[in-house]
Structure formats: C-alpha cells, structure tokens
Amino acid sequence: MTLPRTADAHEVLHRIFGYDTFRGNQQEIIEHVCGGSDALVLMPTGGGKSLCYQIPALVRDGVGVVVSPLIALMQDQVDALLALGVRAGFLNSTQGPDERRAVETAFLSGELDLLYLAPERLRVESTLRLLGRGKIALFAIDEAHCVSQWGHDFRPDYLALSQLHERWPDVPRIALTATATKATHAEIATRLGLDDARHFVASFDRPNIQYRIAPKDEPRRQLLHLLRTEHPGDAGIVYCLSRNSVEKTAEFLAAQGLTALPYHAGLDAGTRAANQSRFLREDGVIMVATIAFGMGIDKPDVRFVAHLDLPKSVEGYYQETGRAGRDGLPSTAWLAYGLADVVQQRKMIDDSDGDLAHRRRLSQHLDAMLALCETVECRRVQLLNYFGQQGTPCGNCDTCLVPPESWDGTVAAQKVLSTVFRLDRERRQKFGAGQIIDILLGKRTAKVEQFDHHSLTVFGVGTELTEGEWRGVVRQLMAQGLLAVEGNYQTFVLTEASRGVLRGERQVMMRRDPKRQAQGRSRSARAPQAELPAAAAPVFERLRAWRGATAKEQGVPAYVIFHDATLREIATRMPSTTAELGTISGIGENKLAKYGEQVLQTLAG
CATH class of the missing domain: 3.40.50.300 (P-loop containing nucleotide triphosphate hydrolases)
Structure with a gap:
C-alpha cells in the first residue's frame, strides 16, 4: 500500500x-x-x-x-x-x-x-x-x-x-x-x-486460555469427551509424542465422526502440506500432530490445544498451548498426564546423545514440567514464575476451579521405596510399577506367586490406597526424584534422595487429584464460552458461511478475510451502512472497500 x-x-x-x-x-x-x-x-x-x-x-x-x-x-x-x-x-x-x-x-x-x-x-x-x-x-x-x-x-x-x-x-x-x-x-x-x-x-499471561492437566485414564476417550462436551465443531490441535500415536489418534477421532488429520515427519511432504492447508482453510478441522507441526501457525480461531503425552519442557508446552485462542476468545489447553509419561521421559533423557551437562539440562526442563503438572497452586502463576514474572491466582485453571488437596505422603512414599529396596537387596530383583503396587495391595497374582513376593514383609501393607492412587504416589515420587528408572525394562531403583525419606528425615508432600465426576468435570471447570446474544448467533453463522465460501473462492484461509472476533462484533452490532461497518475492529480501508457490500448483503439475509 x-x-x-x-x-x-x-x-x-x-x-x-x-x-x-x-x-x-x-x-x-x-x-x-x-x-x-x-x-x-x-x-x-x-x-x-x-x-x-x-x-x-x-x-x-x-x-x-x-x-x-x-x-x-x-x-x-x-x-x-x-x-x-x-x-x-x-x-x-x-x-x-x-x-x-x-x-x-x-x-x-x-x-x-x-x-x-x-x-x-x-x-x-x-x-x-x-x-x-x-x-x-x-x-x-x-x-x-x-x-x-x-x-x-x-x-x-x-x-x-x-x-x-x-x-x-x-x-x-x-x-x-x-x-x-x-x-x-x-x-x-x-x-x-x-x-x-x-x-x-511483555507479560506472558494468556488470560483467555484455561490450563487443565488431567490424570491419564484412557486418554483418547478423555479427549473425545472434551471435544464433544466443550468444543463441538471447533478447530484444534492434538499433540502426541510418536508418529504411531498420531496416526492412531487421528483414526480414532475420524471414526467418531470428527474431521481429524495426521501431521508428522514420516508423512510425505505433499500429504503434510495438504493436511496443513485444510487445517488453515477449513472450519472445524482437528490436526493431530507431533511437535513438528505448528510453529508460527497464524490461525486465530484454534479453540483448543490438547496434549496426549507429556511435553519435554515448559517452553515447549507454553509455545504449543499458545497456538490456542490467538484471537483473544476463550480457549482450552488440556493435557493428559500419567506415570508412564514420567518413566518414558526419564528413560529418553538417560538414553539421549550428548554429555552429562546436556542430560542435566534436559532433566531440569523435565523437572520444571513435572512441577507444573503436580502443583496444587494456580497453573498460571506457576507458568509465569517459570518465565520470571509474577502472577496472582487466575480463577480460570483447573487448580483454581477445582482445588486439589495437598497431603502428607511420607508413609506412602516409605512403603513404595521400602518395596523397591527389599526387592533389590533381598531378592536381587528389579520391577516396574505394576508389580510394586500388586505387592503393596497384597494381590496374589501369578507373577507374585512365581517370585514368592507374598513372603515379603511389605506384602499387603498398602491396602489403604487404591491401585490408581498408588500409581499417583509412584508418579509423584518419580517427579520429585525419589525414584529412578533403569534399563530397557524400565524398572525402578532408589536414588540418593530416597535415603532421607526411608530414614524419616524428609517429609514428602503430595497432590491428591480431585475426584472425577461421572460425566467429567463440573461445568464450572469447563472452558468459558464466548457467548453471543441469542439473536446474533444465527447471523454469525451466516457470516461464517459467507466467509468460508469467499475464502474458498480466493484460495486463502478463512481468517484472511475476517477473524471470528470481527464477525462476532458485526453480528452483535448489525451495522446497516459501510460507514458503520468501518467502525468495527479489524476492518481497515482495503477490506471495507473489498468486502463491505457483501457483508451488508449477508446481514440483510
């Protein structure tokens, strides 16, 4: 110009x-x-x-x-x-x-x-x-x-x-x-x-994004519940750690009637480009991707970013979740997180290339991510603190809306650590979480019988917690560096820090996740919606349909014509002249001249 x-x-x-x-x-x-x-x-x-x-x-x-x-x-x-x-x-x-x-x-x-x-x-x-x-x-x-x-x-x-x-x-x-x-x-x-x-x-706060981290329990089903109850028809990104997981998750969502496309480095360049083009140009497309996707994505109306695997760092998590809600409208950042994630990430660091300093740096990144997952405080405050900024409880993250309890898990920690110690010292054996939890619960499984683990003094000493609660304890011990994973079979060993807990010299505080309700989270913990007046909703849909047809005709993404926020303001204010239309935020001289009459005709019905 x-x-x-x-x-x-x-x-x-x-x-x-x-x-x-x-x-x-x-x-x-x-x-x-x-x-x-x-x-x-x-x-x-x-x-x-x-x-x-x-x-x-x-x-x-x-x-x-x-x-x-x-x-x-x-x-x-x-x-x-x-x-x-x-x-x-x-x-x-x-x-x-x-x-x-x-x-x-x-x-x-x-x-x-x-x-x-x-x-x-x-x-x-x-x-x-x-x-x-x-x-x-x-x-x-x-x-x-x-x-x-x-x-x-x-x-x-x-x-x-x-x-x-x-x-x-x-x-x-x-x-x-x-x-x-x-x-x-x-x-x-x-x-x-x-x-x-x-x-x-600038402030790193994104107040329109609701951060939520949920314990893993059939994560694809959890994701589907989120999409159907809170984001029907919305565009979004689902991040997975592996290419295989990307493919299977995209297939799962597509089988449920959703428009979901895969994106990872193993796909040929033409397929990646075509899938990215559909995501940018069509409404309501879900991209299931590895972190190879997304840097610089300008699409403003991404309403959710979901992670089915634990990100490696807070920087990566912040940047990926930041692709939601670029238009300032309410959006969701949702992460499913479990014990297997912690075990997998620790193992990847141990097996990574690079010297000790590099692995230590990777561990520091992971520790910060785990601290965000396990905090009982406001997620947003924790995020801002990581980037060196101060914040106050936001009232719009899961820990603010459904506060978790903090409990003294020292005795529970001692029981887990003692089991690992006795298996190692008394039997010269190492096992993963499943066997340790079965021993604590006193389950006489075939594997317990095979290794005579029912004769251990710790057998059956943990019946006060459920299997899921014990998995949470083990997960948090890993997160706090009180348990480590070893070898290709991902078995557990004690760390230097374990000794203080076993000797009763160190207290271990843990997070108790809120009880999940039968139909998922309460309405108060769901992402707030950008509500339109009842009369404006059908007008907004007419404008979206016009924008979609115009964008397709011109071969450009829909947001290049107008952002959702602009269409919402048009639908709410119902301008009747080009002069009135020109006062809407996001409509400059060129767009007013190019699209003004078409918008007014669309409003006239």
Missing part, C-alpha cells in the same frame, strides 16, 4: 489494520523501531508481535525484510497482508525461477512493503547481493528462539543472522519470540548481537 511519507504508526494501524488502539507495549516498540533503533521483543503468541515489525516497515522508507523459518506458511502470511492492501512477497525454495525474478524485480523497484525470506537464503551470496541493491527499512527476525542451540526449535541457519548488522549497520533490527526463559533471552541477545538493543518483555 502506498502511504504518504507523513503517515504515522497510528494512521497505519487504523487505515490498514482496522484497529483504533495499540495493545500492551506495541506502541512503544513500534515507535522505537520507527526511530531506527534495534529491539528484542518477547511477547506471547496472540499478543500482536507481527504488527511490531509490519507497521514500522510501512512507516519507514524501503522494504521490511522478515526472516522467518516458516516456509510452509509464507504464502498464507503474504496472502493475509495482500488482503489488507499491503504489498508483500516472499522468496523461498518453493518458487520457480520466473516467480522469484518477479519478486526480485518488485523489491528492486520499490514496489514491495514487506519481503519474507527463509534464514537459509541469507547464506546464499546472490540473496545478499540482491538486498544490497535495494532500500531496506528494517530486518525482522521472527521466531528468534530458533537461535538457541539448546532450544526445542533450534535452526542452525539462525546462527548466521548476526551478519545482518555487520553488512547493514544502519538498518534497524527487531528480533521477536513468543517464548524465552532468562537464559534463552540472554542467548538470543548474544548470538544475534543484540546486547545493546532495547529489550521489551
């Missing part, structure tokens, strides 16, 4: 993006970059990071060059900008020579506002020469955490991005990420040469 040289940030925000006010510290960041200074921005998903570089690119002379690792999404990012009237293009490996030449010509002739590049292209000398011949307004380095070598999304090509400042010392740089601990934050600054840049750290 050609703007007058006097255009300021507020004018661009209103005319192009259709918003009247900035959110959080957007204005401060934008004015800082517009002034020609470097910035490092930590802002949660859905916090409006993209505006922090898009608006300065439109205000400053030249082209904003955006470095993004998301080749599969560049087309959608550019389509969204073109729909706003912004002149945008991209250069990546998916293009043919003619298409690349057209974009390069537009860049050199000043006919682009924003140019998206994959980081690997900046290793190609011809790309650097091309940039050297044009006028660059700024460099934006998106998903900047990819530079962290110990991060879950490390991209080696990001390590070379420090050269941007060396070759273009007068061009401002803005690096952005949605997740970073203090250590990752420092690593980003050092590796990208941004130590002297101004650092902006």
Whole structure:
C-alpha cells in the first residue's frame, strides 16, 4: 500500500489494520523501531508481535525484510497482508525461477512493503547481493528462539543472522519470540548481537486460555469427551509424542465422526502440506500432530490445544498451548498426564546423545514440567514464575476451579521405596510399577506367586490406597526424584534422595487429584464460552458461511478475510451502512472497500 511519507504508526494501524488502539507495549516498540533503533521483543503468541515489525516497515522508507523459518506458511502470511492492501512477497525454495525474478524485480523497484525470506537464503551470496541493491527499512527476525542451540526449535541457519548488522549497520533490527526463559533471552541477545538493543518483555499471561492437566485414564476417550462436551465443531490441535500415536489418534477421532488429520515427519511432504492447508482453510478441522507441526501457525480461531503425552519442557508446552485462542476468545489447553509419561521421559533423557551437562539440562526442563503438572497452586502463576514474572491466582485453571488437596505422603512414599529396596537387596530383583503396587495391595497374582513376593514383609501393607492412587504416589515420587528408572525394562531403583525419606528425615508432600465426576468435570471447570446474544448467533453463522465460501473462492484461509472476533462484533452490532461497518475492529480501508457490500448483503439475509 502506498502511504504518504507523513503517515504515522497510528494512521497505519487504523487505515490498514482496522484497529483504533495499540495493545500492551506495541506502541512503544513500534515507535522505537520507527526511530531506527534495534529491539528484542518477547511477547506471547496472540499478543500482536507481527504488527511490531509490519507497521514500522510501512512507516519507514524501503522494504521490511522478515526472516522467518516458516516456509510452509509464507504464502498464507503474504496472502493475509495482500488482503489488507499491503504489498508483500516472499522468496523461498518453493518458487520457480520466473516467480522469484518477479519478486526480485518488485523489491528492486520499490514496489514491495514487506519481503519474507527463509534464514537459509541469507547464506546464499546472490540473496545478499540482491538486498544490497535495494532500500531496506528494517530486518525482522521472527521466531528468534530458533537461535538457541539448546532450544526445542533450534535452526542452525539462525546462527548466521548476526551478519545482518555487520553488512547493514544502519538498518534497524527487531528480533521477536513468543517464548524465552532468562537464559534463552540472554542467548538470543548474544548470538544475534543484540546486547545493546532495547529489550521489551511483555507479560506472558494468556488470560483467555484455561490450563487443565488431567490424570491419564484412557486418554483418547478423555479427549473425545472434551471435544464433544466443550468444543463441538471447533478447530484444534492434538499433540502426541510418536508418529504411531498420531496416526492412531487421528483414526480414532475420524471414526467418531470428527474431521481429524495426521501431521508428522514420516508423512510425505505433499500429504503434510495438504493436511496443513485444510487445517488453515477449513472450519472445524482437528490436526493431530507431533511437535513438528505448528510453529508460527497464524490461525486465530484454534479453540483448543490438547496434549496426549507429556511435553519435554515448559517452553515447549507454553509455545504449543499458545497456538490456542490467538484471537483473544476463550480457549482450552488440556493435557493428559500419567506415570508412564514420567518413566518414558526419564528413560529418553538417560538414553539421549550428548554429555552429562546436556542430560542435566534436559532433566531440569523435565523437572520444571513435572512441577507444573503436580502443583496444587494456580497453573498460571506457576507458568509465569517459570518465565520470571509474577502472577496472582487466575480463577480460570483447573487448580483454581477445582482445588486439589495437598497431603502428607511420607508413609506412602516409605512403603513404595521400602518395596523397591527389599526387592533389590533381598531378592536381587528389579520391577516396574505394576508389580510394586500388586505387592503393596497384597494381590496374589501369578507373577507374585512365581517370585514368592507374598513372603515379603511389605506384602499387603498398602491396602489403604487404591491401585490408581498408588500409581499417583509412584508418579509423584518419580517427579520429585525419589525414584529412578533403569534399563530397557524400565524398572525402578532408589536414588540418593530416597535415603532421607526411608530414614524419616524428609517429609514428602503430595497432590491428591480431585475426584472425577461421572460425566467429567463440573461445568464450572469447563472452558468459558464466548457467548453471543441469542439473536446474533444465527447471523454469525451466516457470516461464517459467507466467509468460508469467499475464502474458498480466493484460495486463502478463512481468517484472511475476517477473524471470528470481527464477525462476532458485526453480528452483535448489525451495522446497516459501510460507514458503520468501518467502525468495527479489524476492518481497515482495503477490506471495507473489498468486502463491505457483501457483508451488508449477508446481514440483510
């Protein structure tokens, strides 16, 4: 979009993006970059990071060059900008020579506002020469955490991005990420040469997301209950640890009549691209995926993110759950978590490549994730604390809505640890959780009889707890580092910390999960819905149908036309003229001119 040289940030925000006010510290960041200074921005998903570089690119002379690792999404990012009237293009490996030449010509002739590049292209000398011949307004380095070598999304090509400042010392740089601990934050600054840049750290709180962690009990059935009772017809993402689990879960949901598609690195590129395209372009699609999916997903109306396996770190969990509710509407982050998850993750760390320091770092990440799962305090407070921020109980997570009890599990811990000790010392044997619990409950199973375990002094000393409760005890002992897993058969052994418990020198506090009701959680613990007035609901559905048909006709995701939040406001306010429609949040000049009459006709029925 050609703007007058006097255009300021507020004018661009209103005319192009259709918003009247900035959110959080957007204005401060934008004015800082517009002034020609470097910035490092930590802002949660859905916090409006993209505006922090898009608006300065439109205000400053030249082209904003955006470095993004998301080749599969560049087309959608550019389509969204073109729909706003912004002149945008991209250069990546998916293009043919003619298409690349057209974009390069537009860049050199000043006919682009924003140019998206994959980081690997900046290793190609011809790309650097091309940039050297044009006028660059700024460099934006998106998903900047990819530079962290110990991060879950490390991209080696990001390590070379420090050269941007060396070759273009007068061009401002803005690096952005949605997740970073203090250590990752420092690593980003050092590796990208941004130590002297101004650092902006927004609140990591996502108050519209309800965080819930449930004990595993047939997790696919639990997931199905969640989707049918709270998210019928909603778009969402289900994360699984293995490709096999992804396939089976997608098949299970599809067999139940839901539109569920798999996504993992074992699928061919064409299938992955087709499934991702359907997820972005159609309403109500559920993507079942490994963590290979999702980074940078711009879809604003993801209403839930579910994990059927334990994430490896709080950073990974936060980033993945952050893909829900980018539009600010109520959404759910749900995780099913059990003893087998802890055993599996501990074993994966023990078997991982890398030195002792690397394994220790992995263990620290897992310990923090386990602490989040086992806390009796507010989940949101725990999350914010992890990122170095203060919070108060939110009233919108499972531990706030249905508070769990904290109980003294020292005696129970001693019984489990004593059983492991006696099996090891008296019988030279090691077993997993099932056998240990059978011994404590006094079950004379074939395996108990085979190994004469009914003669142990601990046989039958644990009848005060149920099998499920004992599994919870073992899980929490693993989480607290009081039990360790060993060998390919994943049997239990004591740790150094176990001794203090067995000697009565250390108290062990545990979480007692709330009793599940017959039909799942009470209504108060369910994700709050974004309620529409009764009269507005059918209007909203008419608008969604129009948007879906228009998006299909144009070959773009539905959200490129309008976000759900915009359609909800239209349905509620029922504007009757284009002037009234233009006051709706999210409708800029270009979209008003392009879609205004169609929207009014749809409202007229």
